[in-house]
Amino acid sequence: MIIAGYLILCIGTVVAQATLSTMLSVNDIYPDLCLVLVCIIGFLTNEYKGLMIGLTMGLFQDLLAPGGIGLNMILKGLAGFLAGATTHTISAVTPSVVVLITLALSLGCGLASLIVAYPALIGPEAFHAIVGTLLPQSLYHSVLAAGIFWIARKTRKAFGMVHSRQGHR
Amino acid sequence: MAMILEGPLYVMASIQDSVGNTWDHYGALQEVWVENQMLKQEIQRLQGAQNQLREDAILATEFQKLSMYQATAPMTTMPARIIGRNVSNWYQAIVIDKGANDNIHAEMGVVTNAGVVGRIVRVNQTTSIVLLLSDPNVAITGMIQTSRDEGIIQGTPQGSIRMKYLPPLSPVQVGDVVVTSGLTDDFPRGLYIGHIQQVTKAATDLFQSGEVTPIVDFSKLEGVLVITAFQPAIADESLSSSASLPASEAAP
Numbered sequence: 001m002i003i004a005g006y007l008i009l010c011i012g013t014v015v016a017q018a019t020l021s022t023m024l025s026v027n028d029i030y031p032d033l034c035l036v037l038v039c040i041i042g043f044l045t046n047e048y049k050g051l052m053i054g055l056t057m058g059l060f061q062d063l064l065a066p067g068g069i070g071l072n073m074i075l076k077g078l079a080g081f082l083a084g085a086t087t088h089t090i091s092a093v094t095p096s097v098v099v100l101i102t103l104a105l106s107l108g109c110g111l112a113s114l115i116v117a118y119p120a121l122i123g124p125e126a127f128h129a130i131v132g133t134l135l136p137q138s139l140y141h142s143v144l145a146a147g148i149f150w151i152a153r154k155t156r157k158a159f160g161m162v163h164s165r166q167g168h169r
Numbered sequence: 170m171a172m173i174l175e176g177p178l179y180v181m182a183s184i185q186d187s188v189g190n191t192w193d194h195y196g197a198l199q200e201v202w203v204e205n206q207m208l209k210q211e212i213q214r215l216q217g218a219q220n221q222l223r224e225d226a227i228l229a230t231e232f233q234k235l236s237m238y239q240a241t242a243p244m245t246t247m248p249a250r251i252i253g254r255n256v257s258n259w260y261q262a263i264v265i266d267k268g269a270n271d272n273i274h275a276e277m278g279v280v281t282n283a284g285v286v287g288r289i290v291r292v293n294q295t296t297s298i299v300l301l302l303s304d305p306n307v308a309i310t311g312m313i314q315t316s317r318d319e320g321i322i323q324g325t326p327q328g329s330i331r332m333k334y335l336p337p338l339s340p341v342q343v344g345d346v347v348v349t350s351g352l353t354d355d356f357p358r359g360l361y362i363g364h365i366q367q368v369t370k371a372a373t374d375l376f377q378s379g380e381v382t383p384i385v386d387f388s389k390l391e392g393v394l395v396i397t398a399f400q401p402a403i404a405d406e407s408l409s410s411s412a413s414l415p416a417s418e419a420a421p
Binding site: 015018019021022028029030032063064065066067110113114117118121125128129132133134137 | 252253254255257258259260262264290291293296298300304305306325326327328388
């Protein structure tokens with residue numbers, strides 16, 4: 001049942017990404033909803049769930065992307081794993097921590113995607129891609145992730161659900 | 170004796186009337202309220218239906234234009250609907266509702282009645298991914314319509330389009346129309362790409378290049394035509410030249 005729920009979430013997010021991303025764009029910067037969701041799931045659960053959901057969501061995303069299959073799968077899986085693993089090393093995952101970690105993960109994933117998409121990109125065009133797209137996109141991701149994380153945590157508290165990481169400690 | 174009862178009877182009757190009236194009116198109001206709610210729901214439903222009809226009409230007009238173009242265009246095309254858009258900031262792409270089941274292959278060209286849209290890069294069973302002309306990973310051959318100078322049309326990471334490798338002595342000017350040259354096997358010759366917005370040539374550059382404003386607004390696409398077959402320009406020329414030759418010379 002939980003697996004089916006996660007599958008529906010993965011498919012729903014990828015479909016939303018393909019159909020609603022233009023509505024969510026800010027100044028022609030499109031958010032990667034899959035990356036944001038994968039990070040949040042990593043923060044809220046653990047590294048293994050983050051990894052599995054990241055791999056699944058990345059695979060679905062690859063099916064609709066022009067690049068080869070594998071890039072999004074690896075990057076999203078890695079992002080979910082690292083987001084989940086972060087909760088072991090940091091005493092309390094707060095929205096500000098989510099902002100910083102998501103920013104770092106988004107920058108890493110974005111840079112890898114940029115290199116794969118445009119391997120020959122150098123000079124002013126590369127600078128423009130990094131400053132004009134990669135940085136704003138990463139900032140957007142981090143703010144979006146922090147907002148969703150905050151709402152998700154409040155909802156969990158309201159329904160009396162204990163944070164799995166806090167439960168272990 | 171009867172007089173004694175008349176007064177209270179009248180009073181009682183008037184009270185009964187007023188209570189009855191109030192009750193009837195209240196009941197009627199209740200019915201009106203219920204009816205009002207139902208009518209409001211009906212209005213909402215009809216507004217939704219009207220909006221859907223308007224949307225269908227716009228789509229029908231769009232597809233009618235494509236259909237008319239399809240009938241007159243010098244190539245075989247297949248209409249397709251756009252069902253998704255770019256899923257990342259790194260690719261300018263759309264998803265169409267035609268795939269391998271419809272005999273769509275990678276590298277096929279995609280156009281609208283206005284002009285060139287892009288090229289298919291991946292084909293799934295029922296969907297295909299089209300890279301738009303504004304993506305740096307797409308490059309097609311184009312030419313200036315008036316001077317017939319050829320160059321390469323390629324997107325930039327900023328989402329604009331450039332025409333590269335124009336001959337250094339080409340008299341290219343701002344406003345010149347750019348069309349496909351037909352040298353690659355995905356687009357026939359003469360399809361509208363856009364017009365030159367700016368011409369640049371640095372002192373150290375061997376070639377000229379120009380910024381091209383595309384004729385197609387990629388953000389407002391709803392339907393496209395996939396080019397499934399066409400007669401290449403070179404074949405056209407050889408056919409026409411062979412037609413002008415005597416039969417004995419034209420024969421292989």
